[in-house]
Amino acid sequence: MTEMTGTPIAHAPGFIANETPRIVSARFDYEDSHTLERYEATDGYHALKKALQQTPEEVHNEVRDATLLGRGGAGFPAGVKWGFCPPGVWPRYLVVNGDESEPGTYKDRLLMELDPHQLIEGCLIACYAVGLSQCFLYIRGEMAVAQERVAQALNDAYEAGYVGKNILGSEFSVDIVLHWGAGAYVVGEETALIESLEGNRGMPRLKPPYFPASIGLYGQPTIVNNVETLANLPWIIQHGAAAFTAIGTESSPGTRMVAVSGHVKRPGVYEIVNGTTTFRDLLYGNDMCGGIRDDNQLKAFVPGGGSAPWFTPDQLDLPFEASQVGPQGSMLGSGAIMVMDETTDIPAAALTLTKFYAHESCGKCVPCREGGTWLEQILRRVVTGRGTQRDLDLLIEVGETICPGDFPHAAVPSKGIEAVPFPYRMTTICFVGPSAFAPVHSALTLFREEFEAKVAGNEARTMIEVAVDV
Amino acid sequence: MTFFTDDNLALAEEIIGRYPKPRSAMIPLLHLAQEQEGWVTDEAMTQIGELVGTTSAEVLGTCSFYEMFKRHPVGKYVINICTTMSCALMGAGELMEHAESRLGVRAGSTTSDGLFTLEGAECQAACTEAPCLQVNYRHQYRVTTDQFDELLDELASSDHAVPDHGVLSQIRQHIPKDRSVGAVPPEEVKAAPVWLSEDGDS
Structure with a gap:
């Protein structure tokens, strides 16, 4: 190990173990979980050896049979995605998406800091199976410690013959x-990630035709996989697809890492069983978050990262199963649950997300660049008590230029609101634009009375008065 | 145009060699420039353009897109306080107010002694440990106003372990020559990798 100067820098707290079988977090209990010695002592690189004794096709089939759903947000099966590379077009590349920056999401950084070799082994298995001749491991810029851990792990893995020429x-x-x-949130979008890796501004490309599996890095077939997705591969190869699908449900097998933040008693990162664990288990279970802080009432929660339409206590019994969460008007996304208790100022909370997306718009699509900024400014006016009744309608009008038609939202039977299924209809290339509207729409639909209270009594103002005050 | 030191120039060339196309090294080289100087100077961008085979305007185009690249001098320590939802729910607003009054500058500014730059930042992937902040992109978790004051004192006393602004990973990737496969321009690759079956597809 390279000596670090000074006192050690705090790294990656937050993981809380529970009864769930541990697939990707299995080594987190060891203090030296990030070292090659620990990795080798705990079955490390066994899956790579096993894979090398099989044909690439057999390895690919094993992953396809495991129905490993992508853990980055879209939830697309990795084994199927791998199959989209056009035959006979070479070279093919692997790009690892470690640009974790969706609001509320905290799992890939843990996996990189605490078990970098597991990620590296996952990358190797993917490259072997699909014939990917070079791998680019893209880590978010603001994660200095993760960069150090992965750099050290790669250096050690090269030295030991696990990476590079003629592996093992x-x-x-x-x-x-x-x-x-x-530092650019939009780079987490796979085509923007590729642009960034080519040395450009990180602006998304239009799909079609720029699906990375067919036209990706340097115009070549490219697989872009999330860190957690790849971290699952060593376990799947070692234990087999059948063992993986025995956990969770048929359509959502295995486990997944979720981060619960906000107003719960024990905020933390949990590895949970996919498909069967419910939001209630997670937020109220004694081995998990243990309930809402100060035993307050739950007001609302964001179920899948800042881009996801919000849920209320009505949806607590939904499991982590995309086919059930989607029709209820939201998504599981990146496994980030942000919890708001009864004391929360809802319009102010929505503003913290909308300003995020307005700030992070890359500027390529007008509806997002302009619309996101206006949403933020109008909402800020409302939150600071200077808005009017007209502003509330204006928020929806601006949002509809980004996402025309009924916006997906969670059903609230008690309020007579019917669910509109996820995903968005959108006028933009990527999801950043609609994501700016999601919190506004959710908050305004579910808690309109709080907005009404903030604008009550405010007189409509002329455009000039508004313009100088925004 | 010479900006990089000899050591960094050698490193820059090694980094460029890892990519099938030199332009891919643009962001890594901008980081290297920022590590050397604390911010990205015009001279640095000119030399990076020469190294990766493009114009300095193209380098500026990329550089200016990314939040972390500073095109003006900043403090020795850049303090980023997260202001996105999870942290905001847990008191990031109060922490920011405290930081502004303690440092005597608004978010986005640098203290007159050049020691601290304060910024409001977006989600830092430590949401369960809110409110959080970063000093030169190293995390501090569940930060109270008292802990913030202590942190400033520690940083000012100079025996703190956080390296100066611009330094990210203190461990560099090193690919040993005898282990390296080497990067090949994509147009020079015609066939499937050798480990795949004869018919060239998996």
Whole structure:
């Protein structure tokens, strides 16, 4: 190990163990979980050895049979995604998406800091199975400690013969290049990630035609996988697809990492069983969050990262199953649950997300660049008590330029609101624009009375008065 | 145009060599420039353009897109207080107010002694440990106003472990020559990798 100067820098707290079988967090209990010694002592690189004794096709089939759903947000099966590379077009690349920055999301950084070799082994398995000749491991710029841990792990893995030329004496050769971002949320979108990796401004490309599996990095077939997705691969190869699908449900097997933040008694990162665990288990279970802080009432929660329409206590019994959460008007996204108790100022909370997306708009699509900014400014006016009744309608009008038609939202039977299924209809290339509207729409639909209270009694003002005051 | 030190120039060339196309090294080289100087100077952008085969305007185009690249001098320590939802729910607003009054500057500004730059930042992936902040992109968790004051004192006393602004990972990737596969421009690759089956597809 390279000596670190000074006192050690605090890294990655937050993980809380529970009764769930542990697939990706299995080594987190060891203080030296990030080292090659610990990794090798706990079955590390066994899956790689096993994979190398199989054909690439067999490895690919194993992953496809495991129905490993992508853990970055879209939830698309990784094994199927791998199959989208057009035959006969070479080279193919692997790009690892470690640009975790969706509001509320905290799991990939843990996986990189606490078990970097598991990620590296996952990358190698993917490269072997799909014939990917070079891997770029893109870590978010603001994660200095994760960069250090992965750099050290890569150096050790190269030295030990796990990465590079003729891996473990076989014909399989692949370089893994560590690459850092530099602060741009939109780069987490896979086509923007590729633009960034080509040295450009991180602006998303239009799909079609720019699906990375067919036209990706340098115009070549490229697989972009999330850190947690890849971290599952060593376990799947070692224990087999059947063992993986035995956990969770048929359509959502295995486990997943979720971060619960906000007003719960024990905020933390939990590995939970996919498909069967409910939001109630997670927020109220004694081995998990243990209830709402100060035994307050739950008001609302964001179920899948800042982009997701909000849920209320009515949806607590939904499981982590995309096919059930989608029709209820939201998504599981990146496994980030943000919890608001009864004391929360809802319009102010919505503003903290809308200003995020307005700030992070790359500027490529007008509805997002302009609309997101206006949403933020109008909402800020309302939150600070200077808004009018007209502003509340204006918020919806602006939002509808980004997402025309009925916006997806969670059903609230007691209020007579019917669910509109996820996803958004949108006028933008990527989801940043609609994401700016999601919190506004959810908050305004579910808690309109709080907005009404903030604008009550305020007289409508002329455009000029508004313009100088915004 | 010479900006990089000899050591950093050698490192820059090594980094460029890892990519199938040199332009991909643009962001890593901008980080290297910022590590050397604390911010990204015009001279740095000119030399990076020469190194990766593009114009300095193209380098500026990329550089200016990304939040972390500073095109003016900033404090030795850049303090980013997260202001997104999870932290805001747990008191980030109060922490920011306290920080502004304690440092005597508004978010986005640098103290007159050049020691601290205060910024409001977006989600830092430590949401369960709110409110959080970063000093030169190293996390501090569940920060109270008292702890913030202590942190400033520690940083000012100079025996703190946080490296100066611009330094990210203190461990560099090193690919040993005898282990490296090497980067090949994509247009020079015609066939499937050797470990795949004869018909060239998986």
